[in-house]
Amino acid sequence: MSFLAMMGPSPDWNVGLSAEDLCTKECGWVQKVIQDLIPWDAGTDSGVTYESPNKPTVPQDKIRPLTSLDHPQSPFYDPEGGPIIPVARVVMERIARKGEQCNIVPDNIDDIVADLVTEEKEEDDTPETCIYSNWSPWSACSSATCDKGKRMRQRMLKAQLDLSVACPDTQDFEPCMGPGCSEDEASTCMMSEWITWSPCSASCGMGMRSRERYVKQFPDDGSMCKVPTEETEKCIVNEECEPSSCIVTEWTEWEECSATCGMGMKKRHRMIKMTPADGSMCKAETTEVEKCMMPECHTIPCMLSPWSDWSDCSVTCGKGSRTRQRMLKSPAELGDCNEELKQVEKCMLPECPISCELTEWSHWSECNKSCGKGHMIRTRMITMEPQFGGTLCPETVQRKKCRLRKCQKSSGSERKRLKEAREKRRSERAKEEIDGEQLPVCKMKPWTSWTECSKFCSGGIQERFMTVKKRFKSSQITSCKDKKEIRACNVHPC
Structure with a gap:
């Protein structure tokens, strides 16, 4: 299931679901789907607020989820950069319709297939740029008699990689006749396995429970399937409501699935209304847990801010390091982002002075x-x-x-000797001066x-x-x- 809703008055903000899978792994219908919706930008308008004038974005941007850090004037802006707050919630719940068998046949099928002949289908010439789901089983024949009728099958276009190449139709039709009119009378129905039994209708004593299955493939001759799709049986809770029995309330509705996408768990509860009269312990379960399957988890491209400028070197001289950073702009829960947010490199400044x-x-x-x-x-x-x-x-x-x-002090004779030595040196110097040689x-x-x-x-x-x-x-x-x-x-x- 897919749908889209405009967020007025913005021309290109919207919420919705794309190809939400409503099938379980056991080929049954999902009982309940609850999905919170965040705003998306179609990339056609350049405004950042609801009141921005309409101005086409040239070139047109890619469709992307809005984040809390897109623009300070955005109504979704969060200065702390946390996950964007959901703006809507869609709740889908299965309502059983018993006693009916429906065929996916449009009202104007006879007009669509008027020119169809019984020749064999040619080999599939679907372009490689068109990605489809598998064909559904053939529907029952539109004719209940041996008159000529039509039956159909359909598939879903999941992706168109090249818009310039046309993709074939998603529906296919072929002639058929009513039950018992084909050459092969041995027509059989292909049925799914039985789905788990429902809880017992009684909280004490005798009750009923049921289980269902569905038609996986109608007979080739286009006949209706007469095989039962539901069966019921009796069930007993606490066997007999005696003094040793425990009186409990009905089960509550199932809680939301623990996962927003993929496989999760869900719970439901009931309460003990009255303990056994004989004073024994109440053995009734008050909590029930089962698996739940939400739509397939999809990731979005990692949205990062530009790198900041390199910081100053960590030192004023010699060898150091510097860093630069960037921020994760997309909410972490929308995708697995493994890109690095910080880079470090070495830097070299003039050698530091070394003192003695x-x-x-x-x-x-x-x-x-x-x-x-x-x-x-x-x-x-x-x-x-x-x-x-x-x-x-x-x-x-x-x-x-x-x-x-x-x-x-030296003796008198010693002083006399020293004095004579000094006089001798003086006379020698005087003699050298008399000689006049410089x-x-x-x-x-x-x-x-x-x-x-x-x-x-x-x-x-x-x-x-x-x-x-x-x-x-x-x-x-x-x-x-x-x-x-x-x-x-x-x-x-x-």
Whole structure:
């Protein structure tokens, strides 16, 4: 069954059903179908509200279900993007008509088949672009006598893939005669299996129940089927309504199917009106469950918003990542959407500055003098050189003064010897000045090798020296001095 209803005053919004299947798997009729309807857009009008001016959509859009995120001004818009609220509900319920056998024969069948002859049907030349259901069984003959009559069968056009190619009719007719008029008198009816027994009509004691079947194929000669399509039998509930019997109400109507499409379950209930008079437990069932078949589940294409712009890189320097996202616009229950909604990719910015890193300071060294004024040092090592504009390394050697006990004064003879040595050096410099030769101030010896480290661990020192090899006459005698350098060594902890 299919139908369509316009949602006025919109020219192209509508609700309806398309090829709703009313058959059960057992080839019976569905007892009841309840279907909530959501609005669809036929794609012919470009308005987003009921009051939008009518303006054709060019090019015409595809027919699609409306969603809660289509447009902020839409009457169906939901800022939270939840499933769209159904706007209608259709309820179909089977009403049994007993004692009748109906044939699907139109009133003007004689006019339609007036030119039909009894020649064999040609092979099916249905175009591949036309998708049909299977042919229904042949109907009974329109004639109940041996006069010429007609019978028909029909099929449903499910899809037309190419509108430019015409699809053949969905009905087929052929001549026939009444019952007993064909050459083959052995006409038979093809019947379905019996459908499940109905509940017992009585809630206590004796009652009746029934079951039905239907004609799957009428006889080839067009005769009517005389095989019974319904049978009844007696049924007993609780055998006898005695003091041990349980009095219950009638069953309620079946609840809605648990599934909106495909196979589901439905329930119905009844209540205990009176427990057994003898005080025993009531064994009557109060809930009944059975399977229910709803229309086949159909999926719709996944509706997604465009990708957002890429986000900023997750870091300000070096290697990071960035993301972009999109939203699911169609309600999840209308289709199975497995498209990814988030993408992540790597991004690379200029290398991060690396600042200088150093070890902790070592312990202070011992004083370099055994008496009088001296100095001691401490050191630290560079563990990471600065890179890419990082902070430069600070000092790695620190020196501070140390003062020990006073040195003993030298004797008079020692002072005299030192004085004579100083006088001798002065006379030699004076002699060099008298010679008048303008020579370099002094000539230095090469640096000596570094001495062994003063400690094996926890920070020691090494020294090296450069001494004066030869002094020349000059007015800047004081600038020609021996030199000494100090560096840290063995800074690792003990």
